[in-house]
Amino acid sequence: MPTTSRRDFLKLTAAAAAGGGLMLALNLRASVFTSDDLASGATFAPNAFLRVDRTGNVTFIVPYVEMGQGTYTSIPMLIAEELEVDVDRVVIEHAPPNEKLYINPLFGLQATGGSTAIRASWEPMRQAGATARTMLVAAAAKEWMVASDTCHAENGSVVHIASGRRLGYGALADAAATLPVPTKVALKAPDDFKLIGTPHKRLDTPGKLDGSTKFGIDARLPGMKYAVVAISPTFGGRLVSVDEAQVKAVSGVTQVIRMEDAVAVIGIHTFAAKQGLAASNPVWAAGPNRHLSTADIAAQLAAAASQPGVVVRHDGDAAATIAKAASTFEAVYEQPFLAHAAMEPMNCTVHVTKTGCDVWVGTQVAARAQDIVAKVTGLAPAQVRVHNQLLGGGFGRRLEVDGIERAARIATQVDGPVSVLWTREEDIQHDMYRPYYYDRLNAGLDARGKPTGWVHRFAGSSVLARFAPVAVQNGVDPDAIEGVAPPPYELDDIHVEWLAHEPPGIPTAFWRGVGSTRGTFVVESFIDELAQRAKQDPLAFRLDLLPKNSRAAAVLQLAADRSGWERALPAGRGRGIALCTGFGSFIAQVVEVTVTEGEVKVTRVVCATDCGMIVNPDTVRAQMEGGIVFGLSAALFGEITLKDGRVEQSNFHDYRVLRINESPAIEVHLVRSSEAPGGIGEPGCSCVMPALTNAVFAATGKRVRKLPVANQLASA
Amino acid sequence: MTALLVNDTTHRVEVSPEMPLLWVLRDVLGMTGTKFGCGMALCGACTIHLDGQPVRSCVMPVAAAVGKKITTIEAIGATPAGRKIQQAWAALDVPQCGYCQSGQIMSASALLAATPNPSDADIDGAMSGNLCRCGTYPRIRAAIKRAAQEA
Numbered sequence: 001m002p003t004t005s006r007r008d009f010l011k012l013t014a015a016a017a018a019g020g021g022l023m024l025a026l027n028l029r030a031s032v033f034t035s036d037d038l039a040s041g042a043t044f045a046p047n048a049f050l051r052v053d054r055t056g057n058v059t060f061i062v063p064y065v066e067m068g069q070g071t072y073t074s075i076p077m078l079i080a081e082e083l084e085v086d087v088d089r090v091v092i093e094h095a096p097p098n099e100k101l102y103i104n105p106l107f108g109l110q111a112t113g114g115s116t117a118i119r120a121s122w123e124p125m126r127q128a129g130a131t132a133r134t135m136l137v138a139a140a141a142k143e144w145m146v147a148s149d150t151c152h153a154e155n156g157s158v159v160h161i162a163s164g165r166r167l168g169y170g171a172l173a174d175a176a177a178t179l180p181v182p183t184k185v186a187l188k189a190p191d192d193f194k195l196i197g198t199p200h201k202r203l204d205t206p207g208k209l210d211g212s213t214k215f216g217i218d219a220r221l222p223g224m225k226y227a228v229v230a231i232s233p234t235f236g237g238r239l240v241s242v243d244e245a246q247v248k249a250v251s252g253v254t255q256v257i258r259m260e261d262a263v264a265v266i267g268i269h270t271f272a273a274k275q276g277l278a279a280s281n282p283v284w285a286a287g288p289n290r291h292l293s294t295a296d297i298a299a300q301l302a303a304a305a306s307q308p309g310v311v312v313r314h315d316g317d318a319a320a321t322i323a324k325a326a327s328t329f330e331a332v333y334e335q336p337f338l339a340h341a342a343m344e345p346m347n348c349t350v351h352v353t354k355t356g357c358d359v360w361v362g363t364q365v366a367a368r369a370q371d372i373v374a375k376v377t378g379l380a381p382a383q384v385r386v387h388n389q390l391l392g393g394g395f396g397r398r399l400e401v402d403g404i405e406r407a408a409r410i411a412t413q414v415d416g417p418v419s420v421l422w423t424r425e426e427d428i429q430h431d432m433y434r435p436y437y438y439d440r441l442n443a444g445l446d447a448r449g450k451p452t453g454w455v456h457r458f459a460g461s462s463v464l465a466r467f468a469p470v471a472v473q474n475g476v477d478p479d480a481i482e483g484v485a486p487p488p489y490e491l492d493d494i495h496v497e498w499l500a501h502e503p504p505g506i507p508t509a510f511w512r513g514v515g516s517t518r519g520t521f522v523v524e525s526f527i528d529e530l531a532q533r534a535k536q537d538p539l540a541f542r543l544d545l546l547p548k549n550s551r552a553a554a555v556l557q558l559a560a561d562r563s564g565w566e567r568a569l570p571a572g573r574g575r576g577i578a579l580c581t582g583f584g585s586f587i588a589q590v591v592e593v594t595v596t597e598g599e600v601k602v603t604r605v606v607c608a609t610d611c612g613m614i615v616n617p618d619t620v621r622a623q624m625e626g627g628i629v630f631g632l633s634a635a636l637f638g639e640i641t642l643k644d645g646r647v648e649q650s651n652f653h654d655y656r657v658l659r660i661n662e663s664p665a666i667e668v669h670l671v672r673s674s675e676a677p678g679g680i681g682e683p684g685c686s687c688v689m690p691a692l693t694n695a696v697f698a699a700t701g702k703r704v705r706k707l708p709v710a711n712q713l714a715s716a
Numbered sequence: 717m718t719a720l721l722v723n724d725t726t727h728r729v730e731v732s733p734e735m736p737l738l739w740v741l742r743d744v745l746g747m748t749g750t751k752f753g754c755g756m757a758l759c760g761a762c763t764i765h766l767d768g769q770p771v772r773s774c775v776m777p778v779a780a781a782v783g784k785k786i787t788t789i790e791a792i793g794a795t796p797a798g799r800k801i802q803q804a805w806a807a808l809d810v811p812q813c814g815y816c817q818s819g820q821i822m823s824a825s826a827l828l829a830a831t832p833n834p835s836d837a838d839i840d841g842a843m844s845g846n847l848c849r850c851g852t853y854p855r856i857r858a859a860i861k862r863a864a865q866e867a
Contacts, residue, residue: 068811068813068850201806201809202809204811204814205805205806205809205810206806208814208817209793209802209805209817209821210749210790210792210802211747211748211749211750211788211789211818212790213814214748215751215814215815217751220746251732269731269735270743271731271735271739342813342815343751343753343813343847343848344753344813344815391813392815392816393850421752423755424754424756424759618809625851625854625855626812626850626851628851629848629850629851630849630850630851651754651756652754653758657847659845660840660844660853660856660857661840661841661843661844663851663853663857665854666854
């Protein structure tokens with residue numbers, strides 16, 4: 001085994017694959033969020049595998065999951081580009097759980113999230129493809145006894161140019177496996193790309209049109225039983241009693257399982273289990289949070305935001321600049337708890353036997369799933385087989401393993417496989433929520449209204465401190481401060497301070513757009529307010545604070561141009577603009593709204609996106625469209641509130657999300673770029689929230705500083 | 717025993733008459749293409765056709781389906797409208813996660829069968845009961861119009 005150089009983020013080794021063919025093992029080196037010891041294993045530990053088999057088919061085993069974001073199409077495109085094969089010949093297999101092997105280089109753990117998949121795989125996957133191609137060409141050259149540079153690869157074959165001889169990859173794979181792995185391979189220049197940057201149909205579409213695609217909820221096993229659960233409606237509550245006789249009287253119920261904080265009913269089908277649960281009449285001890293309300297949490301955060309916290313940015317002397325400024329302005333913004341409400345409710349199917357355990361679930365964190373099930377069952381991790389399924393939406397919810405842990409606890413008491421399903425009500429009332437954030441900003445302004453000093457204090461949960469503590473260094477949570485420390489604007493005197501404050505009772509987690517959705521809302525709202533006070537055009541005001549010719553300035557200008565920014569709108573209509581920089585991408589959006597008697601109708605969203613080099617343009621468009629709809633749902637209606645320690649919302653009637661008749665026309669304009677690829681899953685969502693509220697202001701003169709919009713306009 | 721005609725095949729199931737058709741399809745017949753989303757006819761993920769009409773199977777007692785023709789996502793491609801809708805969905809790469817798409821396609825197929833050239837208002841009316849969290853609405857609208865043009 002060769003040792004790794006810590007500078008290499010990709011190491012390759014070749015071996016004959018089981019069943020013949022060429023196998024390349026890759027090491028996607030950990031980099032950004034990880035500590036050195038995670039990343040610098042002394043021996044070569046591969047964490048992804050590229051196999052070319054004797055039929056010329058290519059299999060790539062990756063640690064990322066498909067949850068709608070198109071990764072299972074983009075990654076084959078990266079490999080196929082360099083390997084010179086048809087994309088359709090590249091089959092993706094999801095990696096089995098192994099935290100050590102399948103580390104996401106941007107996270108330091110096996111996870112899909114944070115818009116990292118393409119950012120983390122861009123270089124290594126192309127290098128893997130190029131390395132395999134180089135070895136296959138060398139194998140052909142050796143066979144023909146010609147120099148390698150007289151041969152080239154095309155469409156799954158190697159061709160000797162002079163003689164026209166040709167051998168398919170399948171015929172060369174065994175021989176290639178015996179050759180040394182080249183230490184350096186040249187990657188194509190962007191101008192030579194044939195696949196990257198060209199729209200490609202998603203490889204996972206066909207099964208999603210006829211019901212044949214299997215999600216976690218679709219696991220069906222011989223003898224399988226069905227479980228539904230009711231968890232204590234009050235956070236931190238305990239189950240006191242349950243009417244077992246009533247439950248067991250329900251036809252089809254096979255078992256009642258009491259848990260400390262929940263009751264589960266098992267039946268021969270979901271209906272029996274649901275009927276049983278409805279008859280269970282659980283009595284709960286409400287526990288320490290029984291008087292907790294959202295207002296209490298908001299008050300705690302408001303208090304926390306005025307306490308000394310961690311200084312996350314300090315340039316110049318903002319306090320002094322504000323003290324001597326021509327004028328000052330202060331604003332407070334509040335953003336509510338949000339549920340994920342993925343269309344596929346939480347579920348997990350588990351079969352525990354004496355010698356092992358099988359788990360069928362769609363998860364963004366397969367290795368954590370394996371670990372928690374091992375812990376619950378007392379088995380060794382290697383005895384737990386996680387069969388990862390396609391995800392019916394992730395949005396951060398499936399980065400958590402609480403549902404898997406609960407399913408495993410239930411399964412240890414059930415004979416045979418059991419599918420544990422959360423009703424929509426459980427899914428919404430026992431989510432792990434996007435945290436409530438409270439932000440106060442102060443600016444000192446010069447005579448023209450331009451900010452000279454900027455002080456931003458805010459408080460909220462540190463999700464990362466719980467989720468991946470290694471990523472929080474010196475008390476600074478890079479997620480919590482995304483987009484605000486510093487904001488994208490040029491500010492010489494800036495002070496940003498945040499206080500991690502965990503709310504009692506309610507669990508918090510990542511949510512699409514992560515920290516950026518909160519930070520972008522605050523900064524882009526505040527900047528818009530400053531522009532208004534300066535009586536300047538919001539676009540011109542922003543451009544004046546951005547470096548000339550910057551990518552940020554360019555997307556703002558592009559979005560404005562395409563939206564017809566200069567054209568006046570009639571009364572009751574308005575246009576708002578916002579900028580989001582993050583995940584290595586630059587997004588600007590212009591939202592148009594019509595407001596009639598407090599009802600906001602979003603009519604149009606124009607989105608300009610510079611996400612660097614684009615792998616699959618249609619996927620970028622889809623992610624922008626999706627992010628915009630997701631963000632609009634949240635900004636317009638989204639709010640989880642607590643009363644008496646319970647979540648008040650329960651289903652789509654009171655946790656409202658956008659419907660097609662409320663969905664705007666969306667135009668996405670992509671910037672051609674040779675910069676490294678940026679993330680696309682989240683920034684579209686982050687950008688649209690302030691663009692919306694800025695548009696509402698333009699239409700009504702009403703500034704929404706506390707989301708969601710619907711509440712603010714209703715109370716206006 | 718209850719006899720159900722699902723996708724032109726008769727199935728005999730022993731279930732209580734009030735059991736929602738959704739669970740009969742998914743848990744008794746093992747036809748998992750029809751999805752559970754909300755249980756209250758709020759999201760449309762469970763949409764099937766009963767004699768060609770779109771209904772939410774999560775609130776439809778199985779007794780109400782007896783003697784009627786049940787069509788699910790697994791067989792919608794055999795109908796002219798369903799086939800066109802699936803083709804348009806593929807051409808525009810509508811699905812993202814795909815979970816809601818069974819219901820979307822069932823609602824859209826019923827719309828197209830009844831209204832071969834639907835207006836935006838027709839699309840809003842027929843499709844506003846089908847939620848999508850991935851935000852595929854712009855493509856759904858475009859795909860329905862494309863399918864109508866193929867007619």
